[in-house]
Amino acid sequence: MNDALAIAFDLASGREPASSAPFPPALLAFARRVVAAGRRALASPPVPALVLRRAVALADGPVVGRGSRGASAVSTAATSTWRMLFDSWAGRVPAMRGGGRSRFLRYARASSTLDVELVVGDGGALGVRGTADGVPPKASLRLVPARGRAIVVAVRAGGAFAASVPARAGAFTIEVRAGRRSLGTTPRIPPPAA
Secondary structure, eight states: OOHHHHHHHHHHHTSSOOOSSOOOHHHHHHHHHHHHHHHHHHHSOOOOHHHHHHHHHHHHSEEEEEOTTSOEEEEEOSSOBOEEEEETTOSSSOSSOSTTTEEEEEEEETTEEEEEEEEEOGGGOEEEEEEEESOOTTEEEEEEESSSOOEEEEOOGGGEEEEEEOGGGOSEEEEEEETTEEEEEOOOBOOOOO
């Protein structure tokens, strides 16, 4: 993490007393919004464990299908859903709604995390950028929109990725891949409102 950003978070959270040294106000304002959002998330009631277990069972449970000869076949789902940890649009007063029209999402699976920022650009195209941490080297993301073709982007050094989804594409999923193997798929992500 950049030193100025780390200091901004320390100031915003009260870990560091305010100093008289000049500090970028925009950076401090951003840190204060993120800290406030985190505090609201911590204060909200947790999802009951039974509900989470049922959701995971639905996402990762067995899939029943018919084989080529009509026989019933049971197989484990090829991909499982990444678990959402944070959505800046959740709650009654979304933390990041307005201004830049950005939406921040965080997903987790085993020892991996997927941080996604959605930004509405010119002409309604959606910028999708973020990091995928704990994924194998040479991983890629496959963005599958409701309308149009899938978009494949490489995960660069440091886990960074960036893509652009056309305005007409609508909601989409993000599948994290290691070669031909799927590591999981997010639930459908609707684009931020323009």
